[in-house]
Amino acid sequence: MQLYETITGIRQALDSQRKTGHSIGLVPTMGALHAGHLTLVDASKAQNDLTVCSIFVNPTQFNNPDDLARYPHTLEADCKLLEEAGCDLVFAPSVDEIYPTNPFLKLNFGELETVLEGAFRPGHFNGVGIVVSKLFNIIQPNRAYFGQKDLQQVAVVKRLIRDLGFQLELIRMPIVREDDGLAMSSRNRNLSPAERQEAPVLFQALTQAQDVLRNDGTLETAKTAVEHYLQNHPTFRLEYFEIANADTLQPVEQLQAPGATALCIAAHLGKTRLIDNLIV
Numbered sequence: 001m002q003l004y005e006t007i008t009g010i011r012q013a014l015d016s017q018r019k020t021g022h023s024i025g026l027v028p029t030m031g032a033l034h035a036g037h038l039t040l041v042d043a044s045k046a047q048n049d050l051t052v053c054s055i056f057v058n059p060t061q062f063n064n065p066d067d068l069a070r071y072p073h074t075l076e077a078d079c080k081l082l083e084e085a086g087c088d089l090v091f092a093p094s095v096d097e098i099y100p101t102n103p104f105l106k107l108n109f110g111e112l113e114t115v116l117e118g119a120f121r122p123g124h125f126n127g128v129g130i131v132v133s134k135l136f137n138i139i140q141p142n143r144a145y146f147g148q149k150d151l152q153q154v155a156v157v158k159r160l161i162r163d164l165g166f167q168l169e170l171i172r173m174p175i176v177r178e179d180d181g182l183a184m185s186s187r188n189r190n191l192s193p194a195e196r197q198e199a200p201v202l203f204q205a206l207t208q209a210q211d212v213l214r215n216d217g218t219l220e221t222a223k224t225a226v227e228h229y230l231q232n233h234p235t236f237r238l239e240y241f242e243i244a245n246a247d248t249l250q251p252v253e254q255l256q257a258p259g260a261t262a263l264c265i266a267a268h269l270g271k272t273r274l275i276d277n278l279i280v
Helices: 007-018 035-047 064-070 074-084 118-119 125-139 150-162 186-190 193-198 201-214 220-231
Strands: 001-003 025-030 048-057 089-091 143-147 167-173 236-245 263-271 271-278
Touching: 001 007, 007 025, 007 048, 007 125, 025 035, 025 125, 035 048, 035 074, 035 143, 035 167, 035 271, 048 125, 074 089, 074 236, 089 125, 118 125, 118 150, 118 236, 118 263, 125 150, 143 150, 143 271, 150 167, 150 263, 150 271, 186 271, 201 220, 201 236, 201 263, 201 271, 220 263
Parallel strands: 001 089, 025 048, 025 143, 048 089, 143 167
Antiparallel strands: 236 263, 263 271
16 A cells, blocks of 8 residues: 655646556545544445545534544554545645645535534535635545445435536445444544443434334324433533435425434534434
8 A cells, every 4th residue: 555645746646557557446534543444445445446545634624623623533544444444545745735725715515504504514515615726636535435424425425416417436435334223423522431332322312313204194293202311321412413305405395205304313422513413
């Protein structure tokens, strides 16, 4: 496995491979890797000749400076995991390498900016869009792999690819969970031992809503079930629970066809903000 820290270096390495007709898969990450990330690497390895994993904690997508400061940086451990997983190249640039000057470009993703993460994290998707566009331009992958846990981010990247005409395929991979149901996330490392014990409650709340809907309950009944469940776990502070179209993330008034409705939740557990979703 080769590690590159400069745009020039990674471009030169990939250009030589691309000339021989090799396909390239990109797994964009912010590091602090876990088994969920490695499923993306495995998928890329199965579908491409070369797999590139980028590791870059992108400051422009953090609207909370404390969240940025607390985000774990584990490059050495990450590279060890990626090498064991068979990743071919790692791109781990500095902030100055990606942003030699502060970006002034503003991207607007329309209605995606007004719901869920867009509503609670203003400017977040602008930062995501800019850094993903940069990575697509630098790596020029044939396919890019994103996890379902950040479902709204997948919708944003899908729109970015469509509107800017990137010639690549977006692959959405399922959420990978711990044995107790907690969605794997780099931010889980910030949980105290007591908070980690409590953290699966978030997924349990989603399954409560899913059970209500499967038993022909209304959307309002499902929302009430989630609110009541979390009221019994006051360590959580609910930010939102919404039932939305799984592709557009817009609120729905009734349950849609199987696989077309997403139950989306965000809550604070101590100082850590957790998100999760279920597609029903």
